[in-house]
Amino acid sequence: MPLRLDAADAGFEADFAALVDARREADEDVSTVVREILADVRKRGDAAVAERTAKFDGHDLEKTGWQIDRAARKAALDGLDSKLRDAIELAADRIRTYHAAQKPEDRDHTDAAGVRLGARWSAVDSAGLYVPGGRAAYPSSVLMNALPAKVAGVDRLAMVVPTPKGETNPLVLAAAEIAGVDEVWRIGGAQAVAALAYGTERIAGVDVIVGPGNAWVAEAKRQLYGRVGIDMVAGPSEIVVVADGDNDPEWIAADLLSQAEHDPTSQSILFTDDAAFADRVADAVKRQLGTLATSAVATQSWQDNGAIVLVRDLAAAIPLCDRLAPEHLELAVADPEALFARVRHAGSVFLGRHTPEAVGDYVGGPNHVLPTGRRARFASGLSVLDFMKRTSFLACDAASIRAIGPAAVALAEAEGLPAHGRSVALRLGS
Amino acid sequence: MPLRLDAADAGFEADFAALVDARREADEDVSTVVREILADVRKRGDAAVAERTAKFDGHDLEKTGWQIDRAARKAALDGLDSKLRDAIELAADRIRTYHAAQKPEDRDHTDAAGVRLGARWSAVDSAGLYVPGGRAAYPSSVLMNALPAKVAGVDRLAMVVPTPKGETNPLVLAAAEIAGVDEVWRIGGAQAVAALAYGTERIAGVDVIVGPGNAWVAEAKRQLYGRVGIDMVAGPSEIVVVADGDNDPEWIAADLLSQAEHDPTSQSILFTDDAAFADRVADAVKRQLGTLATSAVATQSWQDNGAIVLVRDLAAAIPLCDRLAPEHLELAVADPEALFARVRHAGSVFLGRHTPEAVGDYVGGPNHVLPTGRRARFASGLSVLDFMKRTSFLACDAASIRAIGPAAVALAEAEGLPAHGRSVALRLGS
Known part of the structure; x- marks a missing residue:
């Protein structure tokens, strides 16, 4: 049985905090x-x-x-x-x-002081x-x-x-x-x-x-x-699905299992505002597990790491999702835009009932290499930036060094770096 | 005495390779x-x-x-x-x-298949x-x-x-x-x-x-x-100055020393096409060291890690600079643009005779936290991106999932991930 939480319960905060803090990563010291x-x-x-x-x-x-x-x-x-x-x-x-x-x-522009500034990517x-x-x-x-x-x-x-x-x-x-x-x-x-x-x-x-x-x-x-x-430090992957009661429970169950079948350490979490719908999804998961070639892995993942969280309304789910900072977040609701506007931390978001996460694994276009294990708090998916670097550049002429140079000399002296000060000061008189 | 190399010498390649490979970072295992x-x-x-x-x-x-x-x-x-x-x-x-x-x-746009794709930074x-x-x-x-x-x-x-x-x-x-x-x-x-x-x-x-x-x-x-x-793994910092013989040797000497005074492990390297100018800079460094409050540190850095490299023409210096991938690169020449166009690897570049690196340490505008120890091959200076992350997003509707979904199903099946395939396939008939 996966974890089942109700945000209205007295012990919810402690239970949810434990879910957020649960470490699914092996601590094997190699x-x-x-x-x-x-x-x-x-x-x-x-x-x-x-x-x-x-x-x-x-x-x-x-x-x-x-x-x-x-x-x-x-x-x-x-x-x-x-x-x-x-x-x-x-x-x-x-x-x-x-x-x-x-x-x-x-970037390449010259500012009011006559200093040219820029950055070049390669x-x-x-x-x-x-x-x-x-x-x-x-x-x-x-x-x-x-x-x-x-x-x-x-x-x-x-x-x-x-x-x-x-x-x-x-x-x-x-x-x-x-x-x-x-x-x-x-x-x-x-x-x-x-x-x-x-x-x-x-x-x-x-x-x-x-x-x-x-x-x-x-x-x-x-x-x-x-x-x-x-690229990044990767851990076990996860999906959070935020779904209202108007979804087909079979679709949502398949989405949860698409994450669970990756690995026993994967995590699938459903947030819904409809307790009856939650039951229907749980039943559909059980049924689908019976027919899945990857059933052994998916069953273990769902039992060990899966969770269904009942919330009063779906907007209340978003701050909870942010604490999980999930790799994948599905917003299976009629107006996903309204919820998405509130999301702060997620690797990739899948909007609406017709956007299963798995389509993004293959043919969506955005990268499927995404931050896991709450790292979406500070990390992004793989991108061309991981294969590029930026060289900044600066150009002063005789006038613009006179405009900004004296401040550099003052700071260099205050920091006790006289050669810094001298290398600027020498150019100020020219 | 700092290292003195001449690119025309028979042993140059071996000597320069040793300079590139020299590790100035302490290997203290803490x-x-x-x-x-x-x-x-x-x-x-x-x-x-x-x-x-x-x-x-x-x-x-x-x-x-x-x-x-x-x-x-x-x-x-x-x-x-x-x-x-x-x-x-x-x-x-x-x-x-x-x-x-x-x-x-x-980013937020809808493509020809009707799929909405984007990315949001926060x-x-x-x-x-x-x-x-x-x-x-x-x-x-x-x-x-x-x-x-x-x-x-x-x-x-x-x-x-x-x-x-x-x-x-x-x-x-x-x-x-x-x-x-x-x-x-x-x-x-x-x-x-x-x-x-x-x-x-x-x-x-x-x-x-x-x-x-x-x-x-x-x-x-x-x-x-x-x-x-x-942010990054930082090592001892360095400057490479590419200078023709028309520079004031005192200015270039001060620039070399502005790096040397940071730490004994700092490195200052001059590339020039003018042997007599190289001598004048070396003399100016010696003279300035005598009057510098940071002389002890700067002297050790210059003697242990400094270098003057004579090249046939300054364009030939750039591929050598790229091998060093220096944190700071000064192009103290009449037409810095022509050389800069050839530079591939540098943290920050300072263009022309009136742009000492030290002005960039304080008041230029670009960041002075830059990749050191040849890391400019793959890393960039500190930027707002280090404090932000990107959430990608995807939205299909009933029509667009039918357009791209079948390919996802085919790939999921080929990869042996049936729940992935099912979560997409269920949406294709709707």
Whole structure:
């Protein structure tokens, strides 16, 4: 049974606070072993990567080949059935279009003091994309991570993907080909992240590393943060659905389960103002779980982390949602705009009864890599900005340095930095 | 003697590569002690903070007071001499204006398929600002960190600043008052960062933590990254000056020393195409060092980390600068625009002979918190974006979900996620 809360109950605040504070992230401490792997790859390069690939992935890179070449990626794409290929291409087109509009504009203007000020954006030279092997290897994830890099203008996008026992995933390769990935390396784990960050004999180092992975991969990225840029610290994902009683309970149940089927640590929460509707959704969830191929995972997630919260009116749900700062927020109501205007913290919002979160996972256009675990309080979804950086600039002439320079000299002196003051003062007399 | 390189020499590439790869960052491993401090503050709150403040800062918070109240901050501001007050206010105005123009625009449009897509930016609720005690306590740094938060729209900005033996820095308090800091806590070190991140009985937790600090502070921020947002991993700062022989060598020498006087680990590098000019600058540096109050620090920095690089022509310097990806880049030439167009990686660029980097430290307008240690390859200076986050949104109606939904169903099925497929498929027939 998932948690069932009623905002009118006396103990509600304590129970809801416990729901907000519940940590679903594993506290497995892999920092020491990851630190060793990073140091070893940094020191021994390819040899350190190859040994771990043999051990963990069960194949010899010298035999299977370090890279999956362009021909193999094209063959994977050509081998797709046409319906699936059309679907991936529609998704890629929509994601590309949405992200192209994210490209920031440069600034350059001269102010009243005669000082020219501005900022210029540029793409990083190279980026690395981690793609998990096994269950979590999703072509949609390849598109969502690779396309923003390419739209940003990254010249070289190197993907790493473990191929346990040498086996590759054709869907992932096809998505990489559509997204314009430049290199695909048959490696994974912390050793692959280290190879991307430090570079090895074969693999040139990159500037930014993105993409989902297991605890070792996440810890490797965290330890390398600062040496390279990384996307974010990701945790188990979640959905909050705010729904009135006029919805079809089957639709809402399917939405809750679409999150629950990802992982036992996923979380699905329904807010509604209609107790009878809440019961109908709970029944529909139970019924749908019986027919779902992913039932085992979804059942565990729903039982351990699911919740139904009854509120007096739906507007009262929004401040509660803000405390959860959910990755995904569905507003399944007649007038979603009114509620959306009050939302402060959410990774992505899905407006109205006909916008299931899952459509955004694939073909909506906005990125599906979103802040989890309450991080929408301060973090944003993946975007072209993660693959770009901004260079500010300033230009004074003889007159404008005289206008603003004396204040700089006064501050430099007050801060005890005389060379700062001198470098400005010397220009004031000219 | 600083390093002297000539790009025409046979061994240049190896020498320059060594300069690029030289690590000036201390490798002091404080991660274990910081981990203990964080855990202790998380568990014991104020008591853990007060004990460490007594031990490291030498005062009892119950007696000195946990906060520096508004009246004390106003008194510090009122006590400034008017020239300094005017200077701080000019700096604040210019920084505020520059950062106001950084505020990103929301997006909201409906595409040809009838899908409404967009993104909405909002400020984080609260931010924490670390301000060091002692030598590195600069009012300019308070302005540069606090104003972007306030411009972004952060409601609550809490500053922490250690006050060794209880002593406060009036310049820092005055800057905090001008910048609109909401709370000032008399604490520092990793314990202050922990208090901001986790919250204690007295101190409410924040969403983002910014500001410079020592190794313990930097490590605390790194360990808390992901629980809160942080600004960046900062290292020793650097300047690269590209100058032709028509410059006044005294000006260029002062610019090099303005970086060198910060810290022995700072780095100042001159690129020029004029060997005689290089000699004149080296002589001027020597001469100026003799009269500088910060001579000890500046001399060590210049000798240990300084460099003069002779190039055939200045355009050839730019790809070399890109490899250094310097925090600050001065283009002291007649036509800086032509060189700037070729620059790919730099935190901030100062154009022309009348734009010393130091003017940007104080009153230029762009932020002086910039990526160091080659991080300009992938990172940007502090901006309002560090205090904001983006919520994407999507809205389909019955017609548009029919247009794009089938592709989502196909992909969900291919990825083995049937509840995803069902949540979309249920809406297609309606």
